[in-house]
Amino acid sequence: xxxxxxxxxxxxxxxxxxxxxLGVEDAFFSCPGGKPGRCSxxxxxxxxxxxxDGWFMDVSGECNKCGGASKAPTILVGLCALCILPLSYxxxxxxxxAETSTMMATGVAMGSLLTLVQSFSVLGQLVISWEDxxxxxxxxxxxxxxx
Numbered sequence: 001x002x003x004x005x006x007x008x009x010x011x012x013x014x015x016x017x018x019x020x021x022l023g024v025e026d027a028f029f030s031c032p033g034g035k036p037g038r039c040s041x042x043x044x045x046x047x048x049x050x051x052x053d054g055w056f057m058d059v060s061g062e063c064n065k066c067g068g069a070s071k072a073p074t075i076l077v078g079l080c081a082l083c084i085l086p087l088s089y090x091x092x093x094x095x096x097x098a099e100t101s102t103m104m105a106t107g108v109a110m111g112s113l114l115t116l117v118q119s120f121s122v123l124g125q126l127v128i129s130w131e132d133x134x135x136x137x138x139x140x141x142x143x144x145x146x147x
Contacts, residue, residue, distance in 0.1 A: 004047045007037040014047040017061075030063075117144045 016031035030048040039048035042063035051063035124138025
């Protein structure tokens with residue numbers, strides 16, 4: 001229990017990660033022992049490290065069978081979109097927006113541009129080894145983070 005080997009290479013042994021560690025003797029492993037290549041709880045792969053097809057891993061690391069998804073959220077989003085689209089058309093083409101000044105439109109556009117630049121500069125802060133020219137672009141955009 002707690003160790004895994006491939007059926008073709010039974011002498012190459014891997015230690016499995018404990019899913020629930022209640023102490024050294026009580027730990028629950030996804031590798032139940034027995035014949036090489038055997039996994040438990042819907043797990044598969046090297047050292048039973050991933051869930052089998054048709055299974056998903058929850059936050060505790062256990063694999064659970066996939067169930068059918070409800071269609072209600074999709075239908076609800078579709079209905080909301082059908083209601084929001086005509087309302088947004090009415091507000092966009094209303095009397096107030098027809099009288100918008102050039103200065104106000106420019107201010108909104110600049111605010112949107114600043115938000116876009118800040119969003120891009122956050123990408124540069126990710127722990128990824130960027131290559132040039134992206135590396136220098138992210139470096140330059142870092143001044144707009146205001147951090």
